[in-house]
Amino acid sequence: MPPASSSKSAGAGSTSTLVADKATGWHVLRVKDYSATKAHGVGNYIKSSPFTVGGHSWSIAYFPDGHDEKTADYIRFSLFLEPPFPNNGVKAQFKLSLLDQAGKPVPQYTMNFEMHRYTSNGPDWGCSCFIQRIDLELMYVKDDSFRIRCDLTVVMDIRPVVTTSAESPRVPPSNLHQHLGGLLTSKVGGDVTFYVGEEQYTAHKVVLAMRSTVFMAELFGPMKENTETGVRIDDMESRVFEAMLHFIYTDMLPPMDECDKMWMAQHLLVAADRYNLQRLKLICEDMLGGYINLEIVATTLVLAEQLSCQGLKEACFKFLKAPGNLNAVMESDGYQHLKASCPSLVEDLLAMVAPFVCSRPTPKKPRLK
Incomplete structure (x- = not known):
């Protein structure tokens, strides 16, 4: 009798793919009298006319004076889901594009926003620093007008589809x-x-x-x-x-x-x-935040203040909150340069850091017997 074969036959298999049913659409908002929209107030917005994509009503919110005090020099745009709100919300992603005078998107001011679930508790999603007001006025406002386009994709449903087991060719990275x-x-x-x-x-x-x-x-x-x-x-x-x-x-x-x-x-x-x-x-x-030390923290603070680098400034403040760091820096030449260059920054520094440092208990000296 011939020996039994050691090979095993492959078992039956199958693959499936999750496919999203999506609806797409776009809307162009034209701000015709741009100068009249200024001084609207920080955090206040003006909405576009509602438009429908995927069976839901949407609008673009325009914040001419920024979202908050930190972003008051920027123009903010948000996408709003208008009521009624479905119980499970609506999943959507979108792209905002500033249009040039020919109606073409400006690449530098085209932003893609990731998939987001819009609900009654969070009906909007956007960018607080879309474009600085001065850049918009110098380069893109024409005849007191500019346009912004929103390309919207709404996910309607996600369903499984049976597919073949053949693998798709790999797409190399960009x-x-x-x-x-x-x-x-x-x-x-x-x-x-x-x-x-x-x-x-x-x-x-x-x-x-x-x-x-x-x-x-x-x-x-x-x-x-x-x-x-x-x-x-x-x-x-x-x-x-x-x-x-x-x-x-x-x-x-x-x-x-x-x-x-x-x-x-x-x-x-x-x-x-x-x-x-x-x-x-x-x-x-x-x-630079990774190089902060006692020797350069003062000069780094000056640089951060002069160039409006809030993140770097906060990193310096955090370093100076560590025990002993503030006192050591105050005795350095760099601190004198800081006082001469940015006196108001020194006031902010002492107001923010000094209470934190002073709140630390001073070790008691041992009593002599």
Whole structure:
């Protein structure tokens, strides 16, 4: 009798896929008399006409004076679910886009919002810092008017569907940053040259303008510079400008030596503020927060105050609340620089930190017998 086969036959199997039934739609809100909407009050909003997507009524809320005191310099937009509210709420995601004069979305001011469940307890979702008021007025308000578009997707139902067991081909991650970085390196199609110190850099106006409202104004605005002979950049070291260009094209910082990171973060923070690169500014704030110590906390506070870096400022305050840190810093030269540069900040510092430090019990000295 022949030996039994050791192989086993594969068992029967199947796969299924969860499919979401969705409804999509869009609405454009035109703010016709923009100047008349100003001074509406912080936290107050004006709603668009209601529109229907997925069987539910929605509206766009426009906060001309910001959501709260911290964001009073920004324009906020929110998406509201109008009543009646279903018992289980409504799941939806949306995209807000500021439209240019041709009716096209402005990439820098196009925001995608993740899936959110709207209920009677939380009927709105939006962005408190959609665009700074000054940027909106300088670049996008035309004839006292501007437009914003909302693209909305509403999830109606999620159901299982039987599928074949064949795997879908893997989609590689985006490598757009590599292509743009290669464009910067190759200089192909470059149409503007910057002179920084002894170095020169070739770049592409449209890429710079897409990423920075300051470059947009300088290169394409009414007061644009004459770039035929190049643009001279003063008050910035060439390697800082080069690192900033790398970020503009790739959305990432270039590789750095560990010993240079703090210095580069300080100078890139200034550059990011100068060219309104908010993501780069936040990255540098986060980096500098990890380097705070007794030697640099005072000068870091000055920098944070001058550039309106609230997160970095709070990190410095937190460091100074630690036992002994405030007294040690007050005896340093950096603290004298802080008092001379930002006297009001010193008042805030003492009001916030000193009570916390002074509230700690002082150890009792042993009594001599």
